[in-house]
Amino acid sequence: MFKRSVAAAIAVAAFSSLLLVAAVPSPAQAADIELLGPVSLRVVLPGLLPQFEESSGHKITVGYATLGAITKRLVEGEAVDVAMVSPEQNEELQKRGKLMAGSRAEIARVGFTVFVRKGAPKPDVGSVDALKLALLAAKSIVLGDPAAGGGAGVYTAGLMERLGLAADIKARTKLVKSGTEVAEAVAKGEAEIGIGVASDAAIVPGLDAFPLPTGAQSYSVYVAGVSSGSKQVDAAKALIVFLTSPASKQALKANGFETP
Missing domain, CATH: 3.40.190.10 (Periplasmic binding protein-like II)
Structure with missing residues (x-):
């Protein structure tokens, strides 16, 4: 009986270890994500993104610009993974094949x-x-x-x-x-x-x-989308999920934004 209990405990511990390893990306799985966002989000993203990096293992590089400049940079073929623009700009960029259809998510409005x-x-x-x-x-x-x-x-x-x-x-x-x-x-x-x-x-x-x-x-409404040229689509989608999470919404509201 004692031997069976010890064996069961060892099996549970081994299984828990496997779950832990699966939950944390390995260096090979970790991605470098390029994000382009509106200037007004400089007040929020520097405090939020390290939380995503710590929980996911991914690294985020952020560029800030006006919505018009972000749109122009995508049209001209700049390599990014996630871009935030207005709903109208997002729709136009999808039509041009610059953003992936179905990846749009509203982040905030101000x-x-x-x-x-x-x-x-x-x-x-x-x-x-x-x-x-x-x-x-x-x-x-x-x-x-x-x-x-x-x-x-x-x-x-x-x-x-x-x-x-x-x-x-x-x-x-x-x-x-x-x-x-x-x-x-x-x-x-x-x-x-x-x-x-x-x-x-x-x-x-x-x-x-x-x-x-x-x-x-x-x-001003900000929506995020995954770039059609992204080589880190899963990581990019995970970032957008994080930006629509309760923790992100709380931080946005504390800084004058409204969230969906």
Whole structure:
């Protein structure tokens, strides 16, 4: 009886060891994954990705750019494994054969806010009309440059046209490459008011932020997809699963993003 118990215990231990070995990728299985993501996710990904690397054994190299730049780089054939763009850009890249069909997953979305320097008078942006008056009264404004291809710049340029403000504010408006630079310019006192994405308030100190009103609000939506040229498809898919996990969603929400 004792011999059978010892033998059973040894068998269980051996089986448990096999499970452990199977759960942790061997050096031969570990992959190097290239990820391209939007600039606004710089506030979240550096803290999240090491968790994935530790649990999976894979290594992630991240590049940040505007959504337009990411799309352009994929169209031109840059070798990546996972790319985050807008839903429309993801669809177009699938049609061009640059992203794998069926690999799309929504990661997060982020709304737009009005930035002023911390301690400055609070602007009234509770309605579209109030927002227009606040922008017309501002001595200096900073917005994203739509020519850079960033979601914030493209949207705010369209919003200014729709509100009939583009010509009136042009002489007082400074254009910068990204939404993060909008927030930084306001925090440094280089502009009185700016419009950028809400998540930038979490990484740029010295700001007060107020959401755009209904009728002017919109969201930048980020979806991930696996590159058709990826040689690490399984690892790339595992990364996307991780980015949609409860832990990732919690980190995103803590930094001003909304998740599906």
